[in-house]
Amino acid sequence: xxxxxxxxxxxxxxxxxxxxxxxxxxxxxxxxxxxxxxxxxxxxxxxxxxxxxxxxxxxxxxxxxxxxxxxxxxxxxxxxxxxxxxxxxxxxxxxxxxxxxxxxxxxxxxxxxxxxxxxxxxxxxxxxxxxxxxxxxxxxxxxxxxxxxxxxxxxxxxxxxxxxxxxxxxxxxxxxxxxxxxxxxxxxxxxxxxxxxxxxxxxxxxxxxxxxxxxxxxxxxxxxxxxxxxxxxxxxxxxxxxxxxxxxxxxxxxxxxxxxxxxxxxxxxxxxxxxxxxxxxxxxxxxxxxxxxxxxxxxxxxxxxxxxxxxxxxxxxxxxxxxxxxxx
Ligand SMILES: [Zn+2]
Numbered sequence: 001x002x003x004x005x006x007x008x009x010x011x012x013x014x015x016x017x018x019x020x021x022x023x024x025x026x027x028x029x030x031x032x033x034x035x036x037x038x039x040x041x042x043x044x045x046x047x048x049x050x051x052x053x054x055x056x057x058x059x060x061x062x063x064x065x066x067x068x069x070x071x072x073x074x075x076x077x078x079x080x081x082x083x084x085x086x087x088x089x090x091x092x093x094x095x096x097x098x099x100x101x102x103x104x105x106x107x108x109x110x111x112x113x114x115x116x117x118x119x120x121x122x123x124x125x126x127x128x129x130x131x132x133x134x135x136x137x138x139x140x141x142x143x144x145x146x147x148x149x150x151x152x153x154x155x156x157x158x159x160x161x162x163x164x165x166x167x168x169x170x171x172x173x174x175x176x177x178x179x180x181x182x183x184x185x186x187x188x189x190x191x192x193x194x195x196x197x198x199x200x201x202x203x204x205x206x207x208x209x210x211x212x213x214x215x216x217x218x219x220x221x222x223x224x225x226x227x228x229x230x231x232x233x234x235x236x237x238x239x240x241x242x243x244x245x246x247x248x249x250x251x252x253x254x255x256x257x258x259x260x261x262x263x264x265x266x267x268x269x270x271x272x273x274x275x276x277x278x279x280x281x282x283x284x285x286x287x288x289x290x291x292x293x294x295x296x297x298x299x300x301x302x303x304x305x306x307x308x309x310x311x312x313x314x315x316x317x318x319x320x321x322x323x324x325x326x327x328x
Contacts, residue, residue: 050062125159
């Protein structure tokens with residue numbers, strides 16, 4: 001599964017690692033960098049599996065199914081050290097302790113030890129320095145470290161320069177949609193793929209109360225607004241008073257972003273043909289004279305003002321008034 005994903009979504013990472021694994025030329029240290037949701041950790045675990053798997057494929061990658069692969073996936077392999085900066089910050093002491101234990105035994109006798117450091121931006125510079133120094137020392141055991149980070153600029157250049165860089169590129173909306181459409185309502189997957197470029201986050205947001213509320217509003221607003229901007233405003237204000245401040249205006253942001261996906265589709269002539277309701281709405285709006293670019297501008301400005309504005313009613317009022325103007 002992860003292998004197919006990498007081939008399609010991260011061809012640079014795939015080809016670089018494939019070449020290294022096939023020729024047994026792994027670097028001491030890699031830095032997998034790129035935005036959240038780009039399978040960097042999954043790829044690091046695949047590399048770890050590929051070093052021990054007895055049933056490798058023709059590209060040099062692990063089978064993902066054998067006993068060894070499963071143990072790596074469940075973090076039950078003694079020659080794999082996994083450090084997760086997303087839970088706690090990683091300090092030099094942690095690294096030194098691990099190195100000490102590592103040096104004592106090679107429990108699995110695979111001849112290759114691997115460190116995976118997730119969210120390396122949350123490790124101290126001393127910790128990363130200690131790790132890299134250890135890897136660069138000549139030793140009888142082969143060792144590889146994979147550092148993973150979302151933001152490379154949060155690591156010191158002296159650390160970055162000692163690693164081979166593997167860039168993970170952001171997923172496109174279409175790739176996010178493909179990944180999520182079978183795991184949630186396809187229309188939700190479509191809208192969310194235009195709002196959030198991160199499959200796991202899309203799944204979490206789709207189930208949230210704020211999103212459900214925004215979607216309910218989106219469905220009703222598009223219909224009401226097409227009849228009269230005032231119907232639309234009415235609906236919006238009612239929805240606003242029903243949801244008090246405790247919701248943190250998040251539902252409003254989702255609602256605005258859904259409308260942006262909708263107006264972008266109108267402007268570009270694209271859509272989601274799997275959903276009859278959505279397509280019929282697009283068709284209906286396309287018959288009107290609407291300045292799509294102006295609509296998008298209004299939605300964008302409203303979203304930017306959302307967190308600064310204390311009066312949501314006034315903001316909605318202004319937005320719908322401006323949208324009415326853009327109807328031409
Ligand atoms: Zn395997």
